[in-house]
Amino acid sequence: MIEFLQALSHHAFLQTALLAGLLAAVGCGVVGTFVVVKRIAFLAGGIAHSVLGGMGAALYFGFDPLAGALAASLVSALLIGWVRLHWSAQEDTLIGALWAIGMAVGILFISKTPGYSGDLMSYLFGNILLVPTRDLWVMAGLDALLLAVVLTFYRQFLAVAFDEEQARLRGVPVTFFYLLLLCLVAVTVVLLIQVVGLILVIALLTLPAAIAGHWVHTLGRIMLLATGLGAVFTSAGLALAYSPDLPAGPTMILLAGATYVASALGTGLLQRRRARRRATAA
Amino acid sequence: MTTSVPAISITGAAYSYGEAPVLEGVDLEVAQGEFLGLVGPNAGGKSTLLKLILGLFEPQAGRVLVLGRPPDQARRLLGYVPQYPAFPRDFPITVEQVVLMGRLGSGQGWRRWLGGWSQTDHVAARAALQEVRAEDLAGRRIGTLSGGQLQRVLVARALVGQPRLLILDEPTANIDQRMEGEIFDLLRVLNKRMTILVVSHDVAFISAYVTRVACLNRTLVCHRTETIDGGIIHELYGEDVRRVAHEHTL
Numbered sequence: 100m101i102e103f104l105q106a107l108s109h110h111a112f113l114q115t116a117l118l119a120g121l122l123a124a125v126g127c128g129v130v131g132t133f134v135v136v137k138r139i140a141f142l143a144g145g146i147a148h149s150v151l152g153g154m155g156a157a158l159y160f161g162f163d164p165l166a167g168a169l170a171a172s173l174v175s176a177l178l179i180g181w182v183r184l185h186w187s188a189q190e191d192t193l194i195g196a197l198w199a200i201g202m203a204v205g206i207l208f209i210s211k212t213p214g215y216s217g218d219l220m221s222y223l224f225g226n227i228l229l230v231p232t233r234d235l236w237v238m239a240g241l242d243a244l245l246l247a248v249v250l251t252f253y254r255q256f257l258a259v260a261f262d263e264e265q266a267r268l269r270g271v272p273v274t275f276f277y278l279l280l281l282c283l284v285a286v287t288v289v290l291l292i293q294v295v296g297l298i299l300v301i302a303l304l305t306l307p308a309a310i311a312g313h314w315v316h317t318l319g320r321i322m323l324l325a326t327g328l329g330a331v332f333t334s335a336g337l338a339l340a341y342s343p344d345l346p347a348g349p350t351m352i353l354l355a356g357a358t359y360v361a362s363a364l365g366t367g368l369l370q371r372r373r374a375r376r377r378a379t380a381a
Numbered sequence: 382m383t384t385s386v387p388a389i390s391i392t393g394a395a396y397s398y399g400e401a402p403v404l405e406g407v408d409l410e411v412a413q414g415e416f417l418g419l420v421g422p423n424a425g426g427k428s429t430l431l432k433l434i435l436g437l438f439e440p441q442a443g444r445v446l447v448l449g450r451p452p453d454q455a456r457r458l459l460g461y462v463p464q465y466p467a468f469p470r471d472f473p474i475t476v477e478q479v480v481l482m483g484r485l486g487s488g489q490g491w492r493r494w495l496g497g498w499s500q501t502d503h504v505a506a507r508a509a510l511q512e513v514r515a516e517d518l519a520g521r522r523i524g525t526l527s528g529g530q531l532q533r534v535l536v537a538r539a540l541v542g543q544p545r546l547l548i549l550d551e552p553t554a555n556i557d558q559r560m561e562g563e564i565f566d567l568l569r570v571l572n573k574r575m576t577i578l579v580v581s582h583d584v585a586f587i588s589a590y591v592t593r594v595a596c597l598n599r600t601l602v603c604h605r606t607e608t609i610d611g612g613i614i615h616e617l618y619g620e621d622v623r624r625v626a627h628e629h630t631l
Contacts (some may be wrong), residue, residue: 136472138469155621218484250496251495251496253496254497255494258482260472261468261472261479262482264463265463265482266482267437268459268625269435269437269456269457269542271486296566315473316473316475316522317474317478321473325395
């Protein structure tokens with residue numbers, strides 16, 4: 100740990116990596132909370148994986164992969180949302196199809212990109228140590244956008260997440276806000292891909308909010324705690340991975356996963372003990 | 382308040398899911414201030430008719446007007462209590478926040494849609510919880526409530542927007558009999574200032590409270606509560622159902 104702190108003060112790339120992790124934590128805390136309470140983790144997984152298609156196409160045609168990722172994630176979010184609203188019976192099959200088709204398109208494009216020098220692994224599993232400083236600004240901008248949209252329309256998002264029928268009866272344009280929520284998920288996915296890659300995005304999107312949901316019980320508090328947890332997981336994961344030279348992304352995910360299991364067991368035990376105490380008191 | 386406009390006016394409404402018609406030639410006029418009971422067997426079209434009135438479905442024939450307007454423009458004058466809450470019980474939300482949801486779209490100007498709840502919204506939520514005698518539940522998590530408590534909270538959510546028409550779908554299906562009486566006593570008080578439409582499968586029980594009963598089994602027949610007898614129930618359900626002797630005090 101001390102070794103990591105010393106290295107942090109010397110190496111700019113580590114500082115950039117740390118900042119990237121902290122910026123990603125904002126997205127995973129705020130939007131991840133909606134993903135967990137609205138139970139759309141599978142849908143978010145579909146969006147994340149189809150992003151590879153956009154990245155591959157962007158590389159092939161010589162655009163910035165980040166722009167390709169953003170475009171692909173938004174398109175697949177709207178497509179999946181539209182499918183859910185119109186063919187709800189086949190939702191899971193169609194999300195699965197989009198998931199696989201997106202990846203297949205991406206891999207074909209990447210394999211055919213002339214003079215391709217990147218590493219497919221770094222898209223799949225991310226490489227937080229290779230985040231360019233310019234991308235930090237993009238990430239900060241996307242965070243600001245997410246926060247502005249969620250704060251402005253907090254009540255509508257809460258209503259659509261909680262009870263769509265009631266929201267519709269109060270005149271909330273439910274379809275619009277549902278699709279907007281999926282677009283926020285898409286933006287968050289792109290933020291997180293920088294840090295842990297698209298395969299592991301789903302873990303950072305769900306685990307911090309799920310752990311927070313064990314301990315606090317309003318949406319706002321879950322968002323705050325999940326953002327804090329996300330910051331701890333990305334920073335501590337980076338620190339833990341440094342000395343033994345492990346890949347940072349999977350280290351962060353394992354840390355989050357272990358915390359989730361411990362938290363689930365801990366709250367389960369606490370509840371049982373409380374129930375027993377109440378039973379003996381009565 | 383323009384009492385001349387009927388609260389609900391339905392003429393020749395029809396609806397079907399695919400082949401099977403659920404509603405046919407339904408005519409119904411509910412005056413403001415009425416307390417109407419809507420009864421009928423399962424799959425008789427009660428929920429579908431409610432969805433037409435709420436503007437969630439469009440009738441395939443005929444016309445539905447609520448307080449003189451198309452239903453989707455009258456929504457903010459309606460309060461609706463669903464039979465089954467459409468939300469998961471473990472959703473991280475307090476009772477007060479659930480009630481506040483009924484205030485969406487109620488504010489003035491930009492506050493109607495942007496930002497958080499106003500002071501007025503919080504005051505209204507407290508008042509609605511008081512009215513259903515659930516003010517002590519305000520800070521509780523929704524998942525910790527009993528069936529009867531949840532039902533009160535859902536009524537408060539419907540009341541908080543100051544509706545002129547209150548619609549309840551089987552409000553007593555999931556609670557015990559003592560609560561059933563309490564809920565209907567509350568509705569009787571509310572009926573002094575708003576029109577009420579309550580769906581029930583229990584014609585015997587509700588006829589002690591409501592002013593008129595509409596019987597729906599694909600088509601609709603209305604009865605004054607004084608005239609309900611075994612013959613009508615037989616006609617409606619096709620058999621003698623549980624029938625409790627009751628006096629019409631209205």
